[in-house]
Amino acid sequence: MMDTAWSLESWLTAERVAGWMPWLKLAFWLLLALFILLALGYGLRGEPRKTISKSYRILCSLLILWFAGILAYQATWQLAGFARPEFVKFQRHYNRRPNHPAARIVRGSILDVQGVPLAVSDPARPGQRVYPEGPAFCHLLGYDHPVYGLAGIEAAEQGTLSGITRDAGPEWESFRRHLTNRDELRGTNITLTVSAALQREVHALMQGRKGAVVALDPNRGDILVLHSAPGYDPNQMSPGQFERQEPEARMLNRALQGLYPAGSTFKVLVAAAALERGLNPSLDCPGTGYQAGTGSQPIRDHEYYEYQRRGQTWPGYGTLDLRGALAKSSNVYFARLGVMIGGETLRTLAVRSGLTQSWILHEGSSGNLASAPGRIPSLSNRDLARTAQISIGQGELLVTPIYLALLAGSIGHDGVLVPPRLSPVSPSRVPLTVMSPDTARRLAGMMRHTVTSGTGRAADLAGLSVAGKTGTAQNPHGADHGWFIGFAPASRPRLAFAVIVEQGGYGAQSALPVATGLLRKAQALGWFNEPARKPEGN
Amino acid sequence: MARSRASSGPASGHDFLLVVAFLVLLGGWSMIMASRFAQAPLLRASDLVPLGALGAALLCVRWVLAAAGYRGDRIMVPLTLLLAGLGLLIQFRLGHLDFTDATRSSTYAYPLGLLMWVVTWMAFRQGRYDKLARLAIPALLLAAAVLGAILLLGQRFRGAVYLAGQVNPAELVKLLLAVFLAGMMAEFGKPLRQTVAGIPAPPLGPALGLSALWAIPMILLILQRDLGMIILLNVVLLVMVFMATGKWGYLALGALAAVAASYAGFQLFAHARERFLAWQDPFLDPTGGGWQILQSLSAMFSGGMWGSGLGSGNPTAVPIAASDFVYAAIAEELGFVGCALLIAVYSILFHRGYRIADQIRSPFGQTLAAALTTLLAVQTLMNIGGVTKAIPLTGIPLPLISHGGSSLVTTLMMLGLLTALSEPEPARRPRAPRAKPASPARRRVRATLFTCA
Structure with missing residues (x-):
C-alpha cells in the first residue's frame, strides 16, 4: 500500500541529485577515456604503417615529455600539497572554499598548564575551532577562522597545531594518508604555562x-x-x-x-x-x-x-x-x-x-x-x-x-x-x-x-x-x-x-x-x- | 595516407567518435545541471540551449563531412569538436556564456568560430592551401599592419591590448605569422641547413633577410609589451627552423638566445620581473604578486585526485578563472584525473597535427601544418605550465577552452586550416608542383632577400 502518490517533485530532491555526482563524474571520465582510446586506435589502424619521419618523432616525444613533466609537477601541488607547509598555511588563510583538504586537518588542542582545554577542534567539524573559555583568552590564543584567518598563538603555532612543521620536509606518510583516508590528518597539542x-x-x-x-x-x-x-x-x-x-x-x-x-x-x-x-x-x-x-x-x-x-x-x-x-x-x-x-x-x-x-x-x-x-x-x-x-x-x-x-x-x-x-x-x-x-x-x-x-x-x-x-x-x-x-x-x-x-x-x-x-x-x-x-x- | 580507406566513404566508422564526443559533452552538461539542481531545485528551458547547440553543431559538421565528400584526417574533426564543446561547457558553467542574451558578444563567439572553422577548412581543402604560399610576405605585412593599428588605436586591458568591443586582433597575428613562417621555411629551409663544425652557418642573404622581416612584428610586439606573444612566436620560429633544417645547432643557438632575451626582458620590463619573482617564490608576497598563482594552485589542491564535479566547486575564487586560469577551474572540478585526460586529448590533437604535416608532400603544406600545430602546442604548454607554476605566467590563453572570442575564432581557423591540409588532392588533378619554377612573386622575394646581404 502506498501512503503517498509518487510524484516527480517529491522524488527529484536536491539531495538525491547531489548523490548522483560521483556517478556522473565516473561516466564522464570513462567516456572521455573511451574517446581517447578510440582516437588512438583509429589513428594507429586507419593509416598505413608508414613510420613518421624522425624530426616529427622527436617533436612528438618532446611534447609528450613536456606534458608529462607538467602533470608530474602539478601533482606535487594538487595531490601532495600537504608536503608544502607554506602552501598549507596559505590555504588556511586564503582558501575561501568551505571544504578544502587543509580544512580537514583536525587541529591540535591548546591546553593550559593543568591540561584544561583552551582551544579544541571537533573531528566531526574540523574546520570550526571551539574556544571553551570564550572571550577570556581571546588575545593570547587569537583565533583560527575560515574567513578571518589566524592570530595569536593559533598563528604562531600554526605548523605544530596543523601537524606540519617547517623543517619536517616532504611528509610522504601524510601524503599517503591523504590519498587513502583524508580524515586521519591530525595536528599536535600544545600546552601553555597559563592558568x-x-x-x-x-x-x-x-x-x-x-x-x-x-x-x-x-x-x-x-x-x-x-x-x-x-x-x-x-x-x-x-x-x-x-x-x-x-x-x-x-x-x-x-x-x-x-x-x-x-x-x-x-x-x-x-x-x-x-x-x-x-x-x-x-x-x-x-x-x-x-x-x-x-x-x-x-x-x-x-x-x-x-x-x-x-x-x-x-x-x-x-x-x-x-x-x-x-x-x-x-x-x-x-x-x-x-x-x-x-x-x-x-x-x-x-x-x-x-x-x-x-x-x-x-x-x-x-x-x-x-x-x-x-x-x-x-x-x-x-x-x-x-x-x-x-x-x-x-x-x-x-x-x-x-x-x-x-x-x-x-x-x-x-x-x-x-x-x-x-x-x-x-x-x-x-x-x-x-x-x-x-x-x-x-x-x-x-x-x-x-x-x-x-x-x-x-x-x-x-x-x-x-x-x-x-x-x-x-x-x-x-x-x-x-x-x-x-x-x-x-x-x-x-x-x-x-x-x-x-x-x-x-x-x-x-x-x-x-x-x-x-x-x-x-x-x-x-x-x-x-x-x-x-x-x-x- | 587515408586513400586506402576511401572506399568506405565519408561516413565511415569515425562517426562513432563523434557520437562518443557528444556523449562526453552530455556527461559534462549533466554534471553542471546536477550541481545547479542540488543548489537550487529549479529547471530552466534555457539550460538546454548549450546541449542543443552542441548537438546541432555535431549534426551540421556531420552533414558537411558527408556533403563535401571529405577524405582527410578523421580524428581531427571529432577532436576539435570535443575540445571546443568542453570549452563551451566550462564557459557556460563559469557563467560567461548565456545564449539567451543577444547583446553579449560571447553569444556569437561559438557559432562564428565554428562557421570560420568550416569556411577555412572548405576554402583550403584538396591542395588549395598552396595558394597561401604566395601570400607569405603579404601575411607578414598584414600582421605588421594589425599590430601597428593596435599600437595606435588599442586600449590596454590586463596586460593585453584590445580594439573596441574587447576584440583582440593580436590573436589573428598568430595565424598570419604561421603562414609567413611556413612560406619562408619552405622556401629557405635548404640554405639554412648548411653547418660548419655543427654550428649553423647559413648564407648571409636568407639569414639576414629572414631576421629583418621577423624583426618587424617583433619590434611592434615589444612596443606593446606583449611578452607572452613574443615568447610564443619565437619558440615556434625555433621549432620551425629546426624542423626545416633538422639541425640541433639551431636549438642550442635558440636556447642561448632565450637566456639572453630573458635577461634583457628581466631588465627592461617591470611586469616580466614581477611575474618571474612571483613564479620563483610566490610565498614572498602571497597576497600580492603570488596571489593569482597561489589561488590557482589552491583550486587544484582543493580538487585533489577526483575533483568536485563540474559545477560543484568554487573555481571563481581564482582570479580571471574563465580565461587565463581556466585550467585551474578544470583541475578543481574534474580533478587530477580530468586534467590528465584533457592533456591526453590535447596530445592526440598535436600528434595528429604533426602526422598530417608528415604526410603532406608539398613543402609549403608540410611547414604550414607543422607551424600551426607547433603554435597551438606551445600555446597549450605555456598556458598549462604557467597555471601549474611549472613556468612563469605568460598570459597566453588555453586553445579552445579559455574565454575570449578572438582567440576561439582564430584557433578554430587554424584547426580548420589543419583539417584542410590533411585532405589530399583528388587523384585526377596534377600533383602539387614540387619542383615547379618559382612564381614571379616568389622570385622577386628571393631576389630581394639575397640582395639584402
Whole structure:
C-alpha cells in the first residue's frame, strides 16, 4: 500500500541529485577515456604503417615529455600539497572554499598548564575551532577562522597545531594518508604555562573595564595570566571587530601591545637607580612643588590638586626619605631624586631592565608572539625638566604591562629578570641582572611597606605578604590610568603582576582591587603553598 | 595516407567518435545541471540551449563531412569538436556564456568560430592551401599592419591590448605569422641547413633577410609589451627552423638566445620581473604578486585526485578563472584525473597535427601544418605550465577552452586550416608542383632577400 502518490517533485530532491555526482563524474571520465582510446586506435589502424619521419618523432616525444613533466609537477601541488607547509598555511588563510583538504586537518588542542582545554577542534567539524573559555583568552590564543584567518598563538603555532612543521620536509606518510583516508590528518597539542582558573577570575574582575593584567612566576618567567580588556568572543567573530576605527580597540592585545605612561610605578625604577648609586636622601617636599629648571611647570603632589579642589592649601609632606616617599608616592620627592641621579643614569637602567626591548614570549613553529618595545626619550643630565617628568613616569615615557610585571618580578627575584615564556617546555633564556641583590631586597622591603602603610594598604591581605606600588598616569585621552604592580609573597615571590585599568582614576581604587582579586584566587588555588622552586640558571 | 580507406566513404566508422564526443559533452552538461539542481531545485528551458547547440553543431559538421565528400584526417574533426564543446561547457558553467542574451558578444563567439572553422577548412581543402604560399610576405605585412593599428588605436586591458568591443586582433597575428613562417621555411629551409663544425652557418642573404622581416612584428610586439606573444612566436620560429633544417645547432643557438632575451626582458620590463619573482617564490608576497598563482594552485589542491564535479566547486575564487586560469577551474572540478585526460586529448590533437604535416608532400603544406600545430602546442604548454607554476605566467590563453572570442575564432581557423591540409588532392588533378619554377612573386622575394646581404 502506498501512503503517498509518487510524484516527480517529491522524488527529484536536491539531495538525491547531489548523490548522483560521483556517478556522473565516473561516466564522464570513462567516456572521455573511451574517446581517447578510440582516437588512438583509429589513428594507429586507419593509416598505413608508414613510420613518421624522425624530426616529427622527436617533436612528438618532446611534447609528450613536456606534458608529462607538467602533470608530474602539478601533482606535487594538487595531490601532495600537504608536503608544502607554506602552501598549507596559505590555504588556511586564503582558501575561501568551505571544504578544502587543509580544512580537514583536525587541529591540535591548546591546553593550559593543568591540561584544561583552551582551544579544541571537533573531528566531526574540523574546520570550526571551539574556544571553551570564550572571550577570556581571546588575545593570547587569537583565533583560527575560515574567513578571518589566524592570530595569536593559533598563528604562531600554526605548523605544530596543523601537524606540519617547517623543517619536517616532504611528509610522504601524510601524503599517503591523504590519498587513502583524508580524515586521519591530525595536528599536535600544545600546552601553555597559563592558568585557566586565574585567567577566568581576572576576566570576571575586568568585566566592564578597559586595561590589561599580566601575572607571571618571577622564578621561571612562566606567564600565568595574560589578559586584555575589552575582548571579543573568538567563537563568534564578526566583521565589525576588524574595522580600523573601532573605538574600543577590542582586537588590541593591551598586555603586550598597549603602550601606556607608567605613572608612579616608574618610581620603583628611580628608587632602584638611587639605591644602586648609594643614594637615600632625605629631601624637603614643599606643598608648592618642585620646579626643575627655569620656566618649566612645577611638579606637585597630587594632594595639592585635591586640597585646591576643596579650597584648601596643601601643606606638603615635609621631609621624606626614600621609603616614606615611595609609600606616599610623592612626585616632588622623586622629581628631585631623579634630577639628583641624572637623566642618563635613569635611562641606562631603564634600558638595562628591558623597557625598550621587544620581549619574545613564545617562539612558535610558524612565528613569534612578542611584546611592543617601550619608549623612553634620550635624556641628558642637563635637561632637568625632562628628567623630572620622566622620574614620575610622565613625559615621553611609554611602557607595556608585560614590562612592568617583569620589572616587579625582578625586584622580588633578587634583581634578576627571568625572560617570559608561554610554553613550559621552551628552554629558559639568559636572565638579565637589573640591579644588585642588595638593592632588590631593600626595594622589595620598601614596596612591602607601601602595602602595609602606604598607598597600597588595600592590598594587605590576610595570610599573604604582598609588596606593590600604585600608579596614576596622566594621559591625553581623558581620566588618569590606574596602575598596580607588585609581587607576593614579599620575601620569596611566587607571583609577580602588573594591572592597568584605563581611565580608572587612582591606581589604588581601580587597578588594586583587580590585583587583590587575582592574588586571593591564587591563594585559594594553593599557588603560594608550594615551596618556591629554586630559580634556574643564575 | 587515408586513400586506402576511401572506399568506405565519408561516413565511415569515425562517426562513432563523434557520437562518443557528444556523449562526453552530455556527461559534462549533466554534471553542471546536477550541481545547479542540488543548489537550487529549479529547471530552466534555457539550460538546454548549450546541449542543443552542441548537438546541432555535431549534426551540421556531420552533414558537411558527408556533403563535401571529405577524405582527410578523421580524428581531427571529432577532436576539435570535443575540445571546443568542453570549452563551451566550462564557459557556460563559469557563467560567461548565456545564449539567451543577444547583446553579449560571447553569444556569437561559438557559432562564428565554428562557421570560420568550416569556411577555412572548405576554402583550403584538396591542395588549395598552396595558394597561401604566395601570400607569405603579404601575411607578414598584414600582421605588421594589425599590430601597428593596435599600437595606435588599442586600449590596454590586463596586460593585453584590445580594439573596441574587447576584440583582440593580436590573436589573428598568430595565424598570419604561421603562414609567413611556413612560406619562408619552405622556401629557405635548404640554405639554412648548411653547418660548419655543427654550428649553423647559413648564407648571409636568407639569414639576414629572414631576421629583418621577423624583426618587424617583433619590434611592434615589444612596443606593446606583449611578452607572452613574443615568447610564443619565437619558440615556434625555433621549432620551425629546426624542423626545416633538422639541425640541433639551431636549438642550442635558440636556447642561448632565450637566456639572453630573458635577461634583457628581466631588465627592461617591470611586469616580466614581477611575474618571474612571483613564479620563483610566490610565498614572498602571497597576497600580492603570488596571489593569482597561489589561488590557482589552491583550486587544484582543493580538487585533489577526483575533483568536485563540474559545477560543484568554487573555481571563481581564482582570479580571471574563465580565461587565463581556466585550467585551474578544470583541475578543481574534474580533478587530477580530468586534467590528465584533457592533456591526453590535447596530445592526440598535436600528434595528429604533426602526422598530417608528415604526410603532406608539398613543402609549403608540410611547414604550414607543422607551424600551426607547433603554435597551438606551445600555446597549450605555456598556458598549462604557467597555471601549474611549472613556468612563469605568460598570459597566453588555453586553445579552445579559455574565454575570449578572438582567440576561439582564430584557433578554430587554424584547426580548420589543419583539417584542410590533411585532405589530399583528388587523384585526377596534377600533383602539387614540387619542383615547379618559382612564381614571379616568389622570385622577386628571393631576389630581394639575397640582395639584402
